[in-house]
Amino acid sequence: MREVYAIGSAMTSFSRLEYPLSEIAAYPAMFAMQDAGISKIDHLYVANMGGGRVNGQTGLASAVVDSLSLTPAGAETIENGPASGASALKQGWMAVASGLHDVVMVIGAERMREVNNLEATDFVATLTHPLAEYIYGVTLPSLAGMFTRLYMEKYGVTARHLAMVAVKNHGNACLNPFAHLHQPITVEGIIDSPEAMTNNPFVADPLRFFDCCPVSDGGACVILASAETAKKLGKPMIRLAGVGQATDTHCVHERAEPTDLLAVRGAARQAFKMAGVKPSDVDVAELHDAFTILEIVESEEVGFFKKGEGHLALERGDTALTGKLPINTSGGLKGKGHPVGATGVGQAHEIILQLRGDAGKRQVKNAKIGFTCNFGGFGNNVVCLTFIREK
Amino acid sequence: MAVELEKILRPVDHPAPPFPPKLMTLASGEELVIRQIDREEIPDILPYVAPLLHVERDYYDIVSARVYAELLGYARHRMQDEYVLVAQIDGELAAIVNGRSMNAEVGVSLHTLALRRGLRIGAHAFAAKMEYHFDFLKQKEVLIVAESPIGFRRWMIEYKLEKRFGTPHELGGVPSWALTKELFDKARDSLVVGRRPVPEALLKKAQAAILPPSNPSKPPVDLLAATRALKDPTGTSLMLQRWTQEGKV
Numbered sequence: 328m329r330e331v332y333a334i335g336s337a338m339t340s341f342s343r344l345e346y347p348l349s350e351i352a353a354y355p356a357m358f359a360m361q362d363a364g365i366s367k368i369d370h371l372y373v374a375n376m377g378g379g380r381v382n383g384q385t386g387l388a389s390a391v392v393d394s395l396s397l398t399p400a401g402a403e404t405i406e407n408g409p410a411s412g413a414s415a416l417k418q419g420w421m422a423v424a425s426g427l428h429d430v431v432m433v434i435g436a437e438r439m440r441e442v443n444n445l446e447a448t449d450f451v452a453t454l455t456h457p458l459a460e461y462i463y464g465v466t467l468p469s470l471a472g473m474f475t476r477l478y479m480e481k482y483g484v485t486a487r488h489l490a491m492v493a494v495k496n497h498g499n500a501c502l503n504p505f506a507h508l509h510q511p512i513t514v515e516g517i518i519d520s521p522e523a524m525t526n527n528p529f530v531a532d533p534l535r536f537f538d539c540c541p542v543s544d545g546g547a548c549v550i551l552a553s554a555e556t557a558k559k560l561g562k563p564m565i566r567l568a569g570v571g572q573a574t575d576t577h578c579v580h581e582r583a584e585p586t587d588l589l590a591v592r593g594a595a596r597q598a599f600k601m602a603g604v605k606p607s608d609v610d611v612a613e614l615h616d617a618f619t620i621l622e623i624v625e626s627e628e629v630g631f632f633k634k635g636e637g638h639l640a641l642e643r644g645d646t647a648l649t650g651k652l653p654i655n656t657s658g659g660l661k662g663k664g665h666p667v668g669a670t671g672v673g674q675a676h677e678i679i680l681q682l683r684g685d686a687g688k689r690q691v692k693n694a695k696i697g698f699t700c701n702f703g704g705f706g707n708n709v710v711c712l713t714f715i716r717e718k
Numbered sequence: 719m720a721v722e723l724e725k726i727l728r729p730v731d732h733p734a735p736p737f738p739p740k741l742m743t744l745a746s747g748e749e750l751v752i753r754q755i756d757r758e759e760i761p762d763i764l765p766y767v768a769p770l771l772h773v774e775r776d777y778y779d780i781v782s783a784r785v786y787a788e789l790l791g792y793a794r795h796r797m798q799d800e801y802v803l804v805a806q807i808d809g810e811l812a813a814i815v816n817g818r819s820m821n822a823e824v825g826v827s828l829h830t831l832a833l834r835r836g837l838r839i840g841a842h843a844f845a846a847k848m849e850y851h852f853d854f855l856k857q858k859e860v861l862i863v864a865e866s867p868i869g870f871r872r873w874m875i876e877y878k879l880e881k882r883f884g885t886p887h888e889l890g891g892v893p894s895w896a897l898t899k900e901l902f903d904k905a906r907d908s909l910v911v912g913r914r915p916v917p918e919a920l921l922k923k924a925q926a927a928i929l930p931p932s933n934p935s936k937p938p939v940d941l942l943a944a945t946r947a948l949k950d951p952t953g954t955s956l957m958l959q960r961w962t963q964e965g966k967v
């Protein structure tokens with residue numbers, strides 16, 4: 328296997344974008360090409376979850392390769408639920424590592440705001456089991472709500488811990504001009520004030536409004552290449568050093584212990600092993616906080632903290648921008664936004680910025696090893712990536 | 719003669735009790751003061767409404783154009799029985815709401831314009847104006863329409879409004895929805911919040927000056943590129959257009 332490097336990277340704002348899905352995919356791609364300083368691409372992988380259903384656009388990759396004037400390069404659309412982005416990166420990694428291609432463009436794009444929030448929630452719920460979950464009205468917030476309740480009972484996580492994740496990630500998002508939300512919040516404002524119940528109402532008890540990510544549009548792009556090509560560009564060498572993926576039961580209720588996210592555990596283990604690093608070596612991480620509880624639990628399952636102790640690390644400030652292991656410096660899904668199919672690529676973009684030292688006001692000092700966790704389904708298909716800055 | 723004609727053109731307002739200012743804490747921890755403003759303060763807020771005329775997103779353009787006209791109509795006596803409330807954070811203008819009375823029993827909700835997003839400020843200001851209609855003007859119902867989907871979510875869905883489709887609303891003659899006293903009472907606990915009286919220092923600060931909104935929705939940098947760049951705050955697409963024109967991409 329050859330080594331694979333991220334040579335170019337870019338994203339659109341994650342917010343509400345009024346241009347077509349194919350353009351949401353194309354713009355960051357053009358920026359990433361400019362960033363890399365190359366115009367020849369051998370192959371494209373375009374991650375997207377809802378084009379067919381939400382935007383009436385199937386075969387997205389064919390539209391994008393043409394609008395970028397990159398024909399006759401090969402191009403395909405990758406759909407793996409909210410983990411589509413990291414799945415596409417994994418495909419890109421395999422294509423370069425195997426020697427099949429030299430320069431591969433990985434795009435993630437989603438346009439969810441074309442429909443209203445209710446429809447968007449319903450669209451995402453189609454990833455649940457059609458007969459055992461979806462027909463009973465299960466949505467992602469409802470699954471996350473039940474999961475949170477169990478976690479609270481078992482490990483002592485409180486509403487205040489969840490609020491601390493939201494406050495931290497809103498704060499980080501304020502430092503990211505590409506983030507959806509630029510609104511600082513406080514624990515007092517969302518939990519303690521007399522108006523908190525209205526400002527922060529229950530969505531799926533015990534999860535409240537500020538525990539949930541917003542519905543966003545957005546696109547991101549990372550260009551991968553072989554060491555030979557990367558070296559010629561004279562940029563910092565950021566290696567996609569570890570790729571891991573694992574699955575779990577489709578239905579959440581079939582899991583022996585529903586508070587364990589085994590796919591996160593498995594995917595992270597592989598991503599670390601391949602990269603030859605340990606969780607404790609990581610300098611900065613992007614975790615999939617579609618709901619605040621997930622940041623806490625993933626931080627345990629990937630091995631940063633002991634099971635059941637993620638909330639204690641949060642309390643200590645370990646995961647803050649200035650902490651020992653800053654998590655979701657971009658604002659995470661909570662603050663930066665969650666255009667489902669684009670999220671995994673957006674996470675990689677943040678890590679690439681951090682490792683290059685280009686993250687501006689949210690830069691983590693001397694970041695050398697970065698990690699992403701892209702969580703598909705309700706933890707039934709997870710892809711983790713490890714990035715290492717070489718020089 | 720001119721004075722005589724003005725008497726005819728100028729509607730006579732019915733006496734109405736004032737809206738007592740109220741206070742609430744936002745998710746940001748900041749304090750929001752909602753208070754009624756009089757005609758003299760209208761010129762202070764018009765400059766903050768005008769830039770929104772070019773923001774298509776969420777129908778800010780239509781809403782702000784209408785609000786602008788209604789504010790002028792109020793200030794220059796061309797609307798009857800209108801009132802205007804503003805929401806302020808540390809003096810900063812955060813929302814404007816207005817309405818009027820159709821008659822002693824029926825109120826008309828005109829507009830809600832949030833100038834800072836993401837903190838439910840628009841929803842709080844709307845709740846305050848409904849409170850004014852029911853608790854202070856003692857009306858039985860308020861006729862409401864929404865121009866934008868988020869408005870529909872905030873009013874029609876959150877308050878579970880009743881249809882009054884036989885009654886065209888003053889805003890463009892579209893079918894009305896109604897908030898009845900009964901529905902409002904049901905929503906009180908969850909949607910209508912805030913405290914009175916507002917501590918004097920906070921109220922004084924709000925009254926001293928209406929400061930410009932710190933983060934209003936912005937019109938596009940370049941109107942020509944509006945259809946593409948408008949909703950993208952970083953102007954990604956606009957920059958790309960420029961680069962393409964300059965042959966850089």
Ligand SMILES: CC(C)(COP(=O)(O)OP(=O)(O)OC[C@H]1O[C@@H](n2cnc3c(N)ncnc32)[C@H](O)[C@@H]1OP(=O)(O)O)[C@@H](O)C(=O)NCCC(=O)NCCS
Binds near residue numbers: 776778833864865
């Ligand atoms: C309708 C209106 C008054 C509602 O204002 P509001 O109650 O203050 O609403 P908010 O701004 O708090 O709510 C929406 C914002 O919440 C934020 N938000 C959404 N989901 C969120 C989440 N999970 N976590 C945190 N913030 C979130 C986003 O910033 C969102 O803005 P976006 O749509 O640009 O993404 C306001 O949108 C407005 O003035 N619109 C234009 C004029 C209009 O439509 N008036 C009504 C005519 S009937």
